[in-house]
Amino acid sequence: MTKILPFKAVRPAPAYAGLVASRSYEDYGEEELRAQLEFNPYSFLHIINPGYKFQHEIGGEKRFGMVKNRYLEFKEENTLIQDEQPCYYIYNIKTREASCCGIIAATSVEDYEKDVIRRHEDTIAHREELFKEYLKVVGFNTEPVLLTYPDNTVINDLLQERMKTRPEYEFATNNKETHSLWLIDDPANIERIKAEFAAMEKLYIADGHHRSASSWLLAKESRENNPDHTGKESYNYFMSYLISESNLRIFEFSRLIKDLNGHSKEEFLILLDEWFRIENRGLEVYKPSKKHHFNMYLDGEFYSLYLRKTNYEFTDALSELDSYILYEKILKPVLGINDLRYDKRIAYIHGRNDLIELKTRVDTGEFRIGFGMMPAGIEEIKQIADENLTMPPKSTYIEPKLRSGLTIYEF
Known part of the structure; x- marks a missing residue:
């Protein structure tokens, strides 16, 4: 009531x-x-x-x-x-x-x-x-x-x-x-x-x-x-x-990161391969159309990242959330971004702005790499709230x- x-x-x-x-x-x-x-x-x-x-x-x-x-x-x-x-x-x-x-x-x-x-x-x-x-x-x-x-x-x-x-x-x-x-x-x-x-x-x-x-x-x-x-x-x-x-x-937030945390491009891609199927899309502006699919822009090229579901365990509503997956499998362990609110190496673009802004800010050298994803749905948000869980910062732009x-x- x-x-x-x-x-x-x-x-x-x-x-x-x-x-x-x-x-x-x-x-x-x-x-x-x-x-x-x-x-x-x-x-x-x-x-x-x-x-x-x-x-x-x-x-x-x-x-x-x-x-x-x-x-x-x-x-x-x-x-x-x-x-x-x-x-x-x-x-x-x-x-x-x-x-x-x-x-x-x-x-x-x-x-x-x-x-x-x-x-x-x-x-x-x-x-x-x-x-x-x-x-x-x-x-x-x-x-x-x-x-x-x-x-x-x-x-x-x-x-x-x-x-x-x-x-x-x-x-x-x-x-x-x-x-x-x-x-x-x-x-x-x-x-x-x-x-x-x-x-x-x-x-x-x-x-x-x-x-x-x-x-x-x-x-x-x-x-x-x-x-x-x-x-x-x-x-x-x-x-x-x-x-x-x-x-x-509901829109998503894209993530922009200043550097690769000391990794070479080749080392970085190998680390991602454990959890994602990676495809180089070249100059094709790729935008995900399904949950657990991500886009990545690095060194003038777009990549698609598909979560390897056979490796990843879904345990609750939060573990299903794409912003959580990106944080747990790439941002924190590989790129060393622990604090999504205050780390100065990360910035955000809300989904009202298109991928061209993400590309431009990487191409100009302001950032080294960018990631995008599908926006969360209202049912995901409600389920997370019902399970008394909390989303990572900048998961939704509403x-x-x-x-x-x-x-x-x-x-």
Whole structure:
């Protein structure tokens, strides 16, 4: 049984929606970020980068306090307004390749604590703690955790019917995406949605493991410090974007390595031969089309690597995962990459970018070798979560990627 609730979002006044909404802060290059801050006074980036107002870089808790100040200024100027009654929010993102639709709602920290909301990635303790402190100071969350659920006819029909009406917001972005938002404030429809989710046994985190973990830490601390705790306080929930599994788009990450760890090319290929059937594809741009097939680019040539299944033992869902196989049989033992997060000899390209980028970065000498694979499927992700296992870092690149500042959840 899962618990999701409507909430009173703080959101842009309709005239400002397209100007306020921004991509994730880390998604901007230095020049683009500067242009946004210089020429768009309504951008949510001004809130999360408060030092720009004073032309000064600010960090730590001082920055957290200034983020809150900028946020309050946006509210005082009525750039941001708060809904008077709790709503669910339908958010639709249409790109050149696809369209996805889901519900923004408040999801239960207790569900996360009890593994009703399931996870497939490890989190880093100091990042959890840092973001928890950030949330505690600023008092709001603007980036929903991406959750997925099995396709549901009742929910889908309700969303499609509501989307026939005029949206509260509709705006296009310079990367040719169209963003639309509808409110669900009708009590009958709210109860229907709530009941459908209550009938589900579990939800799965697709993206946002650190955000959900930090929200749980904040709730735990707030609960302990509140002698009048009832369970209904806003800190008992975190904002999520819930989409059906068919709306989820999963891409792979390619791996780029700086060197061959002291091996010659010939020695390296011989070491790989123990676990893989290797074929030199020459200049043919090879991309895997099956699980346990990999592509490799080395010295101006593509190779296909097929796992020798007679040698390899599948023991659980994780052992079936291609990113795990690549790590366990090549990256760690042969190339000496033990820490996938912090080793400076490895870099990643998400599957939205094609193999030409991988080839270019090897050909220029920035990296010596590159590897690619098939993306994981949703059933693989769910099985790993169900078995309480965790994927290696950078195993999946998941869309949709949401805009910040469209709906804000206050604690």
